[in-house]
Amino acid sequence: MVPDHLGGKQQADGATLACVYALAMTMIPAALVLKGMPMAITPGMAIGLVMGVLWFCAQLVTTLGVAKGRNAARTALFLFACSQLATYGYATYGYLPPDELAAADRTLITLLAVISVGIAACDGVRGLARIDRLLKTMVAGATFMAVVGILQFMAGLDLTQYLMPPGLRPNGEMSYVLERSNFRRPAGTAGHPIEFGVVCAMAVPLALHYALRGMDHGGPHRRWWLCLAILAVASMQSLSRSAVLALAIAAIFIIPAMTPKRRVRALLGILLFVGAMRVVVPGLVGTLYSLFTSISVDPSAESRRRAVERAGSEIAEHLVLGRGMGTYLPEKYGWLDNQYLGTLVQNGVVGLVLLIFLYLAGMYCAFRARLASKDPRVRDLGVTIAACIAVPGISSATFDLIGFAVATGYTFLLVGVAGALWRTVQEQPGGVPPLLGEPLQRGRRPQRHPHRRSAPHRTEVSA
Incomplete structure (x- = not known):
């Protein structure tokens, strides 16, 4: 690989594969799978599995520039993979109905694919320039999906009917536009409006970061402002409580990290944006507001409350490793939406702890890079990635994230990028300063009777 500072042509590397993965996840409709396969495998899943094989092969040699050694994000991904394998073995040790066994097989392969993407990104995306390239590609892919969703919402035009690459087939019904409160509820190229809104909200901090970086450090910034506007509008048009919550989470992370003057401008920008949405799409803001005020009588909220009761017996019966990832079929046992x-339910206490650890490890790497680096670009990027990971981390309490391929793929990819950013900072000249600084020297204990030791000194001087 030719270093960036030499001006040579950049060869394909881990960032290249990750960019292809991000575009495949957002530009190809989620309902399309590969033809001629006995299992429903999406193009993104296939790319993820290829990335996992290439990562494994690259770890066997030392000449391909792939990072090695421990990393918090890499460790969290590895432990999460171990929990999935343990749960699968526990679930399939006994009898499983054919439909649950097929779902468990596909879920395991799906999760191994996204875990491979995260680990490959953590070890294979080297340097700030390649991290930027990957994150910008993620913003571009999410913006394309947002444009498709906006056309679905505003004009009822569904471009997914024309996004049919050769070699793919629909897996079930291709329906990307639902309805809520007399509004079209778009899904873009995602599998559901909730996933569509959350993925757009995950990309909002990245678009804002590159827009502000272009203004502060030179470079294009108008294109990123345009992407930011498109993503924010699409998040609102998804008519999803999870998307609104995701935008709020991103703002809570990003705005306090700004300078006081820019903080005020950001708050004013949010107010102007909400006001513009009220004018451009009458009734949209009121509908979103009613989703929260009427939550006590909302059918979806009531369904989530009943889900806790349905899951209680399953949790008690399979507390440690769960009943098996993918074996709790919503059509058979009811939706959990959490x-x-x-x-x-499906992975037990072990899986739940390691899922939370996965989110925390990604945020730790991002914040650790921010604290250890003096480069303002890296510092801003650290808090931005942490905000992006916090969006699915908190939104996972409002919808079943792993049931949606695009949201899951972007989440694991961001965790891997957080690990890659921390590796980049660790490799900077001069090393990384300690997290808590140098320990303070303990002061000497004061003498109880100082006059007893000072008397000989006075005598010696007088002599």
Whole structure:
């Protein structure tokens, strides 16, 4: 690989594969799978599995520039993979109905694919320039999906009907536009409007970061402002409580890290954006507001409350390793709409702890890079990635994240990027300063009777 500072042509590397993965996840409709396969495998899943094989091969040699050694994000991904294998072995040791066994097989392969993407990104994306390239590609892919969703919402035009690459087939019904409160509820190229809104909200901090970086350090910034506007509008048009919550989470992380003057501008920008949405799409803001005020009588909220009761007996019966990831079929047992509850049911306490650890490890790497680096670009990028990971981390309590391929793929990819950013900072010249600084020297204990030791000194001087 030719270093960036030499001006040579950049060869394909881990960032290249990750960019292809991000575009495949967002530009190809989620309902399309590969033809001629006995299992429903999406193009993104296939790319993830290839990335895992290539990562494993690259770890066997030392000449391909792939990072090695421990990393918090890499460790969290590895432990999460171990929990999935343990749960699968526990679930398939006894009898499983054919439909649950097929779902467990596909879920295991899906999770191994996204875990491979995260580990490959953590070890294979080297340097700030390649991290930027990957994150910008993720913003571009999410913006394309947002444009498709906006056209679905505003004009009822569904471009997914024309996004049919050769070699793919629909897996079930291709329906990407639902309805809520007399509004079209778009899904873009995602599998559901909730996933669509959350993925757009995950990309909002990245678009804002590159827009502000272009203004502060030079470079293009108008294109990123345009992406930011498209992503924010699409998040609102998803008519999803999870998307609104995701935007709020991103703001809570990003705004306090700004300078006081920019903080005020950001708050004013949010107010202007909400006001513009009220004017451009009458009734949209009121509908979103009513989703929260009427939550006590909302059918979906009532379904989530009943889900806790349904899951209680399953949790008690399979507390440690769960009943098996993917074996709790919503059509058969009822919807949970809560990834943490679903993980506790299907992966047990072990899987739930390691899922939370996965989110925390990604945020730790991002914040550790911010604290250890003096480069303002790296510092801003650290808090931005942490905000992006916090979006699915908290939104997992409001919808079943792992049941949606695009949201899951972006989440694991961001965790891997956080690990890659921390590796980049660790490799900077001069090393990494300690997290807590140098320990303070303990002061000497004051003497109880100082006059007893000072008397000989006075005598000696007088002599």
